[in-house]
Amino acid sequence: xxxxxxxxxxxxxxxxxxxxxxxxxxxxxxxxxxxxxxxxxxxxxxxxxxxxxxxxxxxxxxxxxxxxxxxxxxxxxxxxxxxxxxxxxxxxxxxxxxxxxxxxxxxxxxxxxxxxxxxxxxxxxxxxxxxxxxxxxxxxxxxxxxxxxxxxxxxxxxxxxxxxxxxxxxxxxxxxxxxxxx
Amino acid sequence: xxxxxxxxxxxxxxxxxxxxxxxxxxxxxxxxxxxxxxxxxxxxxxxxxxxxxxxxxxxxxxxxxxxxxxxxxxxxxxxxxxxxxxxxxxxxxxxxxxxxxxxxxxxxxxxxxxxxxxxxxxxxxxxxxxxxxxxxxxxxxxxxxxxxx
Numbered sequence: 001x002x003x004x005x006x007x008x009x010x011x012x013x014x015x016x017x018x019x020x021x022x023x024x025x026x027x028x029x030x031x032x033x034x035x036x037x038x039x040x041x042x043x044x045x046x047x048x049x050x051x052x053x054x055x056x057x058x059x060x061x062x063x064x065x066x067x068x069x070x071x072x073x074x075x076x077x078x079x080x081x082x083x084x085x086x087x088x089x090x091x092x093x094x095x096x097x098x099x100x101x102x103x104x105x106x107x108x109x110x111x112x113x114x115x116x117x118x119x120x121x122x123x124x125x126x127x128x129x130x131x132x133x134x135x136x137x138x139x140x141x142x143x144x145x146x147x148x149x150x151x152x153x154x155x156x157x158x159x160x161x162x163x164x165x166x167x168x169x170x171x172x173x174x175x176x177x178x179x180x181x182x
Numbered sequence: 183x184x185x186x187x188x189x190x191x192x193x194x195x196x197x198x199x200x201x202x203x204x205x206x207x208x209x210x211x212x213x214x215x216x217x218x219x220x221x222x223x224x225x226x227x228x229x230x231x232x233x234x235x236x237x238x239x240x241x242x243x244x245x246x247x248x249x250x251x252x253x254x255x256x257x258x259x260x261x262x263x264x265x266x267x268x269x270x271x272x273x274x275x276x277x278x279x280x281x282x283x284x285x286x287x288x289x290x291x292x293x294x295x296x297x298x299x300x301x302x303x304x305x306x307x308x309x310x311x312x313x314x315x316x317x318x319x320x321x322x323x324x325x326x327x328x329x330x331x
Contacts, residue, residue, distance in 0.1 A: 030263075037251060042244070045242050049216060062234055081296055
């Protein structure tokens with residue numbers, strides 16, 4: 001009777017041991033598989049970037065982006081989606097910071113032209129902009145140009161606090177089929 | 183009983199199929215426009231700028247690989263755990279961006295400049311997907327006992 005019991009117990013102990021070993025092995029193999037998937041993901045990502053016609057640099061120069069500079073200056077930036085939402089709300093004034101010649105070739109519908117270089121000649125418009133309570137949205141050509149940022153900084157110095165800097169610029173606005181005037 | 187198990191099996195496989203298609207589509211959208219996706223990551227302002235592009239490249243590859251490996255049984259559990267962790271991470275990142283008042287697109291399932299703007303709904307969507315993954319992990323455990331692997 002005793003050996004039967006002992007035998008059973010040994011068998012039971014053995015089963016538990018095997019179960020634990022199996023569990024341990026499953027965890028180990030799952031950890032190994034997770035690592036494999038993570039590395040394989042990196043490998044595929046690298047391959048996609050290498051073969052992509054518009055591949056991106058491995059290390060981007062984000063510190064010199066106009067957006068980063070705007071953040072440093074404390075000017076609120078908005079991407080296309082938000083600019084478009086604000087445009088649709090019809091309560092904001094869009095200011096085109098590019099030169100008047102470029103503005104004439106195409107600009108956001110209902111936008112006014114106020115180039116940084118023409119500030120002295122457009123005093124009345126400037127006074128109007130500074131007097132309205134509604135926020136204004138300033139933009140220029142694309143993410144590389146900084147005219148809009150410089151104008152936003154200038155307007156802020158003059159006392160206009162509620163302004164947005166639309167960072168993606170006219171290029172993306174036009175490319176995405178948003179309303180434009182020529 | 184076998185009818186119930188059959189239902190569970192169907193729920194399990196439909197769930198896996200849904201996740202696989204969803205993550206393949208998300209990864210594919212991002213792979214088409216890597217530049218826009220790296221910009222989305224940059225706009226969260228949570229990573230050092232040297233890591234932004236590498237992270238974008240890695241995430242795109244990871245999403246596509248996970249989408250494919252979901253259909254290989256031996257990789258299913260590890261992939262589900264990875265996806266759960268990725269969604270958890272994204273939820274935190276989105277919540278932080280919302281708290282900081284960032285005005286931007288989510289960049290979660292599309293890198294389009296006119297994609298839906300960041301909102302609490304993005305976090306809720308991630309939570310629902312996380313719940314689905316937990317359900318699939320539970321069903322997978324059942325599968326081992328009930329309908330074999």
